[in-house]
Amino acid sequence: MRAGLLFGCVTAAVLTVVLAVGMITIIDSSRQQAMGVTPLSCDAAIGPTQLGQQDKGAADAAELDEEQRQIVALIIKIGKERDLSPRAWQIAIQAGMTESRLRNLTYGDRDSLGIFQMRPSMGWGTVAQVTNPPYQVNKFYDVLEAIPDWQDMRPGDAAQAVERSAFPDRYHSWEPMAVHLVENMGQVEDATGCGEGAGAALPGNAAASRAIEFALGERGKPYVWGATGPDSYDCSGLMLRAYEAAGITLPRVSRDQYKAGAMLPVEQAQPGDLLFWAYDPSNPSTIHHVAMYLGDGKMVEAQQSGVPVHVRDVSWDEAELVPQAVRPGV
Numbered sequence: 001m002r003a004g005l006l007f008g009c010v011t012a013a014v015l016t017v018v019l020a021v022g023m024i025t026i027i028d029s030s031r032q033q034a035m036g037v038t039p040l041s042c043d044a045a046i047g048p049t050q051l052g053q054q055d056k057g058a059a060d061a062a063e064l065d066e067e068q069r070q071i072v073a074l075i076i077k078i079g080k081e082r083d084l085s086p087r088a089w090q091i092a093i094q095a096g097m098t099e100s101r102l103r104n105l106t107y108g109d110r111d112s113l114g115i116f117q118m119r120p121s122m123g124w125g126t127v128a129q130v131t132n133p134p135y136q137v138n139k140f141y142d143v144l145e146a147i148p149d150w151q152d153m154r155p156g157d158a159a160q161a162v163e164r165s166a167f168p169d170r171y172h173s174w175e176p177m178a179v180h181l182v183e184n185m186g187q188v189e190d191a192t193g194c195g196e197g198a199g200a201a202l203p204g205n206a207a208a209s210r211a212i213e214f215a216l217g218e219r220g221k222p223y224v225w226g227a228t229g230p231d232s233y234d235c236s237g238l239m240l241r242a243y244e245a246a247g248i249t250l251p252r253v254s255r256d257q258y259k260a261g262a263m264l265p266v267e268q269a270q271p272g273d274l275l276f277w278a279y280d281p282s283n284p285s286t287i288h289h290v291a292m293y294l295g296d297g298k299m300v301e302a303q304q305s306g307v308p309v310h311v312r313d314v315s316w317d318e319a320e321l322v323p324q325a326v327r328p329g330v
Helices: 009-021 029-034 053-062 066-081 086-100 133-145 155-163 168-184 206-217 235-245
Strands: 261-265 274-278 287-295 298-301 310-313 324-328
Touching (some): 066 086, 066 133, 066 168, 086 133, 086 168, 133 155, 206 235, 206 298, 235 287
Antiparallel strands (some): 298 310
């Protein structure tokens, strides 16, 4: 292993065995803080956003060898020691995987060296420093923290801001794997920081729980009329993708989604049920908006231009609210 990472044999062996069998325990948020993990602010741009990419992340992580896993462990360890949030760890993992495949390289483009391909000629440090893994990780974090509003960037964009690559889009490719590693090796419950569960969905209604989870994970993304993700949504596009994630196919537009499940009085809506608004609430052909009920008087929606996907309060006497809710898949 290049430049000799200073990890004990027992630690390396444990990491290798645990990752191989996939049995890392995820720690809940309160225990995370007790373990020194800085809480995250919610950002829907963090982590994989396309269906099936969670599986891709796990598959990519399973391909890592001992050297790569030890470098990931070092990134997480130093991130915790510096009281940096898991978002910083994710950025560093994506950068390291893109630049060197998480290896401490002794070669690279021109005088680029190490995990992050730092160049001595560009002021990153001496040759000895930029091939020393702890120095490299700390230096990466130093530069990251100096970038204004790095916490609010998509992780791949923040990695590019540190690396200043001629190929800025490369860093996004490793988003799913980095999320998987942060949540598993770093023992982080929710890499997005949004932290809301699926709510009190009907017993056994796993589809509703999954649809809620997906919709909440898209908060912060912009409203664009006609958009169905993954980067932006309109109201029915968000519902379409949320229930698609749960294995249920909905029609594309809100007026047709109104016909895509069992109807019940809106006052009896349960988490996961769809709520509708119409210019004439007694006439379904005038429906113009749809949202997902979360329970406890809350809903998630893609509302209108200029307003990102968000959660808001809802009351049953709202203007234009259709008196029937719809339960997809029933």
